[in-house]
Amino acid sequence: MNNKFMGKFIEIAGRIGAQRHLVAIRDGFVAIMPLIIIGSIGILINNFPPLGKFELVEWMNGIFGDGNWQAVGGSIWNGTFAVLGLLVAFSIAYNLAKSYEVDGLSAGLISAAAYIMLVPETPDWGLNFAWLGAQGLFVAIILALVLTELFRVLIQSKFTIKMPEGVPEGVARSFTALIPATVILIIVGFFQALINVFADVSIFEMIFNIIQEPLQGLGNTLPAAMVVAFLNHILWFFGLHGTNIIGSVIEPVYLPLIQENLELFSSGMSAFDVPNLVTKPFLDSFVFMGGSGTTLALLIAIFIVVRREKNHPYREVAKLSAPASLFNINEPVIFGLPIVLNPVMLIPFILVPVTLTIISYVALATGIVPKTVAILPWTTPPLLSGYLVTGGSWRGVGLQIINLAVAVVLYVPFVMAGVRALKQRMEG
Structure with a gap:
């Protein structure tokens, strides 16, 4: 147990386990896990076989109308699994920023805003739910890590607006993040414009086809x-x-x-x-x-x-x-x-x-x-x-x-x- 190989293995594994970005990803998923479980249970209740055996489905349909009671589980799904990518974009950015002792809330909001900027639009000017959910997870992870690193650099470079003493902390924090947020969102906007010009698909489809789908198939x-x-x-x-x-x-x-x-x-x-x-x-x-x-x-x-x-x-x-x-x-x-x-x-x-x-x-x-x-x-x-x-x-x-x-x-x-x-x- 004391040979050099085992010692090196433990050292490397320990470093991986404590690596800042991996910890932020892990903690980001842990933070949203209650929502994931609730969304799963909502769908499970809607389609639970024993409900039909005990004629509970007919009883519920008689009270709420045919299938209307299942809208509760569907609504829970829309607020959890259907926006999983958006939740992860915020949560990972928040945790990574907190590990650097910079404003986690601002980093999370910037990441979420940038994520929405990149989500493809539907013909009626809505957001495509297909990419707000789990199919957009890898984009959410990459975006949260990259933008939070950029946010940290801008904050620590003093490229910010300093408010005088006596200004409420929340107001001061929002002004501190103003210039970094402006720079980051402009960069994301230009990136989205370049994608629209030079590619036939969105960044979500590119990442999904190149990285996420092969990994899921392997997993x-x-x-x-x-x-x-x-x-x-x-x-x-x-x-x-x-x-x-x-x-x-x-x-x-x-x-x-x-x-x-x-x-x-x-x-x-x-x-x-x-x-x-x-x-x-x-x-x-x-x-x-x-x-x-x-x-x-x-x-x-x-x-x-x-x-x-x-x-x-x-x-x-x-x-x-x-x-x-x-x-x-x-x-x-x-x-x-x-x-x-x-x-x-x-x-x-x-x-x-x-x-x-x-x-x-x-x-x-x-x-x-x-x-x-x-x-x-x-x-x-x-x-x-x-x-x-x-x-x-x-x-x-x-x-x-x-x-x-x-x-x-x-x-x-x-x-x-x-x-x-x-x-x-x-x-x-």
């Missing part, structure tokens, strides 16, 4: 899902927050995929027929049960192996960790057992998630289990999450039970080895 594959599972857990093993480190990379790829599934599901398509298999809910619900490493299965394995030794250290850690693990919070077991830098646990901690990724992919690809059509809070307990994320299918619950059983079987030999190793150390 929606089994090898990509296995790589994500592997990297997440190898980072955790070295004490680095794998979920946060790779989150800034996978969110822009996987969010558009789940949005496409959601849109098609809301239009009446079955969860079996939506196109995308690998999404973030796919990983959260079927692979990361109990948290990274499927540690809920590890706790079950501990209770099986050391069931007769009531005060065994492993069992004590498992008892303390179990309540949090039910809600996918697993820091107590990761650092308490520990899993971090524990050679005995390295193999199962990586092997289990990769194996479950393969099982889950095959189950969805062959049509045994519906694909994911909802985003849930990451703290949603297993079994409930499997039911909801597949649009109300008990097959999703069945897949989670199978995955947990497989994970327990894989963990048991290594728990037994860990128990023996601990016993030998205590006796020695």
